[in-house]
Amino acid sequence: MSPKRVDKAARKQEILAAAVRVFARKGFAASRIDDVAEEAGIAKGSVYLYFDSRDALLEAAFSQYTADADAIVAQALNSTDPPLERLALLVRGTIDVIAGAPDLARTLLDLWATDHMRPAYKAYREAVAELIAQIRPGLGLPHATVIVGAIEGVVLQWLVDPEVPIADLAGPVLEVVVEGLRERA
Amino acid sequence: MSPKRVDKAARKQEILAAAVRVFARKGFAASRIDDVAEEAGIAKGSVYLYFDSRDALLEAAFSQYTADADAIVAQALNSTDPPLERLALLVRGTIDVIAGAPDLARTLLDLWATDHMRPAYKAYREAVAELIAQIRPGLGLPHATVIVGAIEGVVLQWLVDPEVPIADLAGPVLEVVVEGLRERA
Amino acid sequence: MSPKRVDKAARKQEILAAAVRVFARKGFAASRIDDVAEEAGIAKGSVYLYFDSRDALLEAAFSQYTADADAIVAQALNSTDPPLERLALLVRGTIDVIAGAPDLARTLLDLWATDHMRPAYKAYREAVAELIAQIRPGLGLPHATVIVGAIEGVVLQWLVDPEVPIADLAGPVLEVVVEGLRERA
Amino acid sequence: MSPKRVDKAARKQEILAAAVRVFARKGFAASRIDDVAEEAGIAKGSVYLYFDSRDALLEAAFSQYTADADAIVAQALNSTDPPLERLALLVRGTIDVIAGAPDLARTLLDLWATDHMRPAYKAYREAVAELIAQIRPGLGLPHATVIVGAIEGVVLQWLVDPEVPIADLAGPVLEVVVEGLRERA
DNA sequence: GATGAATGAGGATTCATTCAT
DNA sequence: CATGAATGAATCCTCATTCAT
Numbered sequence: 001m002s003p004k005r006v007d008k009a010a011r012k013q014e015i016l017a018a019a020v021r022v023f024a025r026k027g028f029a030a031s032r033i034d035d036v037a038e039e040a041g042i043a044k045g046s047v048y049l050y051f052d053s054r055d056a057l058l059e060a061a062f063s064q065y066t067a068d069a070d071a072i073v074a075q076a077l078n079s080t081d082p083p084l085e086r087l088a089l090l091v092r093g094t095i096d097v098i099a100g101a102p103d104l105a106r107t108l109l110d111l112w113a114t115d116h117m118r119p120a121y122k123a124y125r126e127a128v129a130e131l132i133a134q135i136r137p138g139l140g141l142p143h144a145t146v147i148v149g150a151i152e153g154v155v156l157q158w159l160v161d162p163e164v165p166i167a168d169l170a171g172p173v174l175e176v177v178v179e180g181l182r183e184r185a
Numbered sequence: 186m187s188p189k190r191v192d193k194a195a196r197k198q199e200i201l202a203a204a205v206r207v208f209a210r211k212g213f214a215a216s217r218i219d220d221v222a223e224e225a226g227i228a229k230g231s232v233y234l235y236f237d238s239r240d241a242l243l244e245a246a247f248s249q250y251t252a253d254a255d256a257i258v259a260q261a262l263n264s265t266d267p268p269l270e271r272l273a274l275l276v277r278g279t280i281d282v283i284a285g286a287p288d289l290a291r292t293l294l295d296l297w298a299t300d301h302m303r304p305a306y307k308a309y310r311e312a313v314a315e316l317i318a319q320i321r322p323g324l325g326l327p328h329a330t331v332i333v334g335a336i337e338g339v340v341l342q343w344l345v346d347p348e349v350p351i352a353d354l355a356g357p358v359l360e361v362v363v364e365g366l367r368e369r370a
Numbered sequence: 371m372s373p374k375r376v377d378k379a380a381r382k383q384e385i386l387a388a389a390v391r392v393f394a395r396k397g398f399a400a401s402r403i404d405d406v407a408e409e410a411g412i413a414k415g416s417v418y419l420y421f422d423s424r425d426a427l428l429e430a431a432f433s434q435y436t437a438d439a440d441a442i443v444a445q446a447l448n449s450t451d452p453p454l455e456r457l458a459l460l461v462r463g464t465i466d467v468i469a470g471a472p473d474l475a476r477t478l479l480d481l482w483a484t485d486h487m488r489p490a491y492k493a494y495r496e497a498v499a500e501l502i503a504q505i506r507p508g509l510g511l512p513h514a515t516v517i518v519g520a521i522e523g524v525v526l527q528w529l530v531d532p533e534v535p536i537a538d539l540a541g542p543v544l545e546v547v548v549e550g551l552r553e554r555a
Numbered sequence: 556m557s558p559k560r561v562d563k564a565a566r567k568q569e570i571l572a573a574a575v576r577v578f579a580r581k582g583f584a585a586s587r588i589d590d591v592a593e594e595a596g597i598a599k600g601s602v603y604l605y606f607d608s609r610d611a612l613l614e615a616a617f618s619q620y621t622a623d624a625d626a627i628v629a630q631a632l633n634s635t636d637p638p639l640e641r642l643a644l645l646v647r648g649t650i651d652v653i654a655g656a657p658d659l660a661r662t663l664l665d666l667w668a669t670d671h672m673r674p675a676y677k678a679y680r681e682a683v684a685e686l687i688a689q690i691r692p693g694l695g696l697p698h699a700t701v702i703v704g705a706i707e708g709v710v711l712q713w714l715v716d717p718e719v720p721i722a723d724l725a726g727p728v729l730e731v732v733v734e735g736l737r738e739r740a
Numbered sequence: 741g742a743t744g745a746a747t748g749a750g751g752a753t754t755c756a757t758t759c760a761t
Numbered sequence: 762c763a764t765g766a767a768t769g770a771a772t773c774c775t776c777a778t779t780c781a782t
Contacts, residue, residue, distance in 0.1 A: 008766095011766095027298050029214040032750090032752090033752065034751080034752095044768085045753085045755085045770095046766075046767055048752095049767075053752080053753080054753090109297055109298045112345055113212050113214075113294045117345050118345050121342055122346060142353065142354060143360070146338075146339060146357045146362075149335050149338025149342055149358070150331055150334050150361075151334070151338065152334070152341055153334025153336065153337040153338025153341065154331060156297065156334065157310070157333065157337070160302050160303055161306060161307060165327075168327065169327060169330060169331065171327075172327040172330070172331045173334070176328060176331045176335075176361065176365030177361060179364055179367065180363075180365030181361065217775090217777085218777060219776080227742080227743090228742065228744055229743085229777095230778085230780085231742055231744095233778070233779080234742075239776095402755065402756085403755075412763080412764090414757095414764085415757085415763070415766095416763055418757070419762070423756080424755095424757090479667055479668045482667075482711065482714065488715050491712055491715055491716060492716060512723065512727040513727050513730070513731060515719060515727070516708075516709060516727045518712065519704070519706070519707070519708025519709035519728070520704050520705040523704025524701060525704075526704065526708065526711060527676055527700055529667065530672050530673050531676060539701065541697075543701050546701045546705075548735075549735040549736075549737065550730065551734070566745090587772065587773090589772080589773095598746065598747045598748060599747085599774090600749095600774085600775080601745075603775080604744095604746075608773080609773070
């Protein structure tokens with residue numbers, strides 16, 4: 001009858017955060033429910049009070065990631081700043097978000113192996129294509145793919161090698177990309 | 186002395202190729218030794234006559250991949266062409282190799298989650314840094330990271346979404362990158 | 371001293387009734403404490419305030435069943451009616467009780483798999499044997515087993531297939547059995 | 556390359572027989588795959604080389620049981636003997652088969668709780684109804700249900716209490732049933 | 741060499757029971 | 762009394778690896 005002390009949603013977040021830490025450390029394939037439970041400081045069975053299955057945990061981690069990423073794209077897309085400004089916003093935003101949540105970013109390695117990112121990247125490319133078309137006619141999806149590639153490729157290298165200074169790379173990405181797209185004489 | 190029906194090395198290659206096809210289809214985590222054996226048309230136990238373990242198969246797939254990739258880097262690095270030429274060679278070569286072996290490329294998704302690519306990408310970046318330093322002083326590792334990122338990021342998008350026209354993207358990558366690095370007024 | 375809102379014993383009965391409904395629906399093996407609690411409209415933990423364990427619930431359901439059944443046998447046994455009359459009473463009584471409590475009857479399927487019915491059936495047979503010995507010398511336990519079998523076998527068929535019209539079968543059972551035991555010329 | 560020594564089908568039968576023994580001893584619900592494996596003298600995992608799941612094992616046991624039972628019914632049904640003769644055949648056949656395979660019979664307790672016996676008993680009743688209709692007009696499904704009930708009810712009692720002399724009860728069943736169906740003056 | 745049956749450790753999931761609130 | 766979150770033992774099933782033939 002007494003109101004339960006634990007906030008279900010909060011506890012679910014705790015477990016998810018623990019799971020993300022574990023996934024970041026060992027990758028999803030090597031992560032055991034036991035590991036997640038231990039990281040969260042609870043019993044194995046308790047994980048199942050909040051998530052239906054091991055896969056559901058990965059799904060949730062993915063959702064969290066893509067929600068963040070989508071927000072960045074939406075923000076840049078909906079801004080009224082000039083195109084180059086918005087491109088910069090997109091690049092910096094994406095890299096900042098990723099660099100700011102390294103554990104979550106690490107799940108990207110598993111996320112890429114699923115179908116989850118396909119629509120996200122597609123939307124990402126299309127948004128960028130729309131942006132750069134305003135910079136110079138003739139720019140479109142191919143160049144958008146290169147830009148998205150530069151961003152994600154830099155992230156990829158950082159995931160592969162933590163010594164890559166991800167936080168410092170938004171600038172160089174923009175330099176190359178902005179110059180690369182500049183109106184030719 | 187009469188050679189056995191099959192050549193050991195050739196049989197090993199067949200199995201590895203079969204494994205790569207399976208890995209490409211389902212990812213390494215979901216690939217069973219049984220699947221590989223069936224794909225290779227041999228019995229499960231026979232796989233162990235050629236590979237010590239399931240992981241050894243992945244290792245071998247990785248080695249095959251990195252050997253190809255290293256050759257490209259080495260070739261571009263050792264060429265006597267002018268720097269921009271060599272950069273173009275690097276970009277086109279990498280993309281061509283990857284696009285030409287989609288199954289092998291798909292193992293990249295698993296390869297990235299290991300430590301295997303760390304030294305490869307490091308060497309790659311350094312080679313590119315050396316190249317671009319010859320194009321314009323002031324260009325170095327950060328910009329090299331962006332260039333490698335653009336290449337690998339384009340590949341990544343293709344792995345995530347096969348509709349991305351990887352084969353057509355060497356051009357756009359070069360356009361952006363070459364312009365992006367051009368001497369500023 | 372003021373009686374609590376609910377009467378302990380009444381609440382226990384409610385839970386038991388809920389349990390019997392659940393057992394009837396899914397069988398004991400597939401019935402979860404959660405199911406029983408939900409059916410009873412209480413929390414899972416509360417079941418344990420009234421029953422020591424899951425098995426205790428089954429025990430209680432069994433006791434309820436056998437109590438009813440025993441009463442029938444005792445009644446027929448203690449009656450002063452002529453033997454054939456009492457036999458009819460037994461047959462009709464048993465079938466009526468069972469047909470009147472289908473959910474409880476369904477627990478028979480689980481009850482049979484335990485040792486609980488052994489003494490009950492033994493007593494049942496012996497009572498019937500005593501009855502029929504008064505009808506005709508030479509009749510005894512074997513024929514009693516057949517009679518009990520006919521009754522329980524009809525019930526069994528109804529449990530297996532609800533379309534079997536259990537309520538209409540006391541008559542046919544008696545016809546066969548009474549004729550079957552009749553004094554031969 | 557050498558032909559395997561083990562006969563897959565034979566091994567499957569061994570495991571099934573072991574499973575049936577275990578089921579007979581503890582009932583299906585309480586039977587573990589480990590128990591079956593141990594009874595069969597093999598490793599747990601090996602059970603899965605021959606049966607897809609624990610349930611498949613029960614299915615197989617059921618099939619074996621119903622196949623035997625169906626054969627009896629078919630035999631009695633297809634015989635050209637006079638009706639009473641065929642009824643006797645049915646009763647004796649059923650009881651002999653069951654008494655001859657006590658372990659398998661014990662699975663009846665679990666079988667009844669499934670839907671598997673519904674069509675079998677229905678067919679059984681209809682076959683008997685057809686038979687007895689030839690004995691005396693007016694006899695039909697209700698009396699057939701009683702007869703099948705007597706047979707199965709006798710078996711039930713034996714399953715509940717092994718001291719019930721099942722093998723000796725075909726006679727009494729027939730006596731009661733045959734007399735019970737006799738033409739009335 | 742080749743086979744594929746056998747093994748058994750490993751890990752996901754379930755659920756009866758407990759107990760702090 | 763009632764609750765329902767937490768527990769962790771129990772058990773199914775998978776599959777890499779071994780090895781007798």
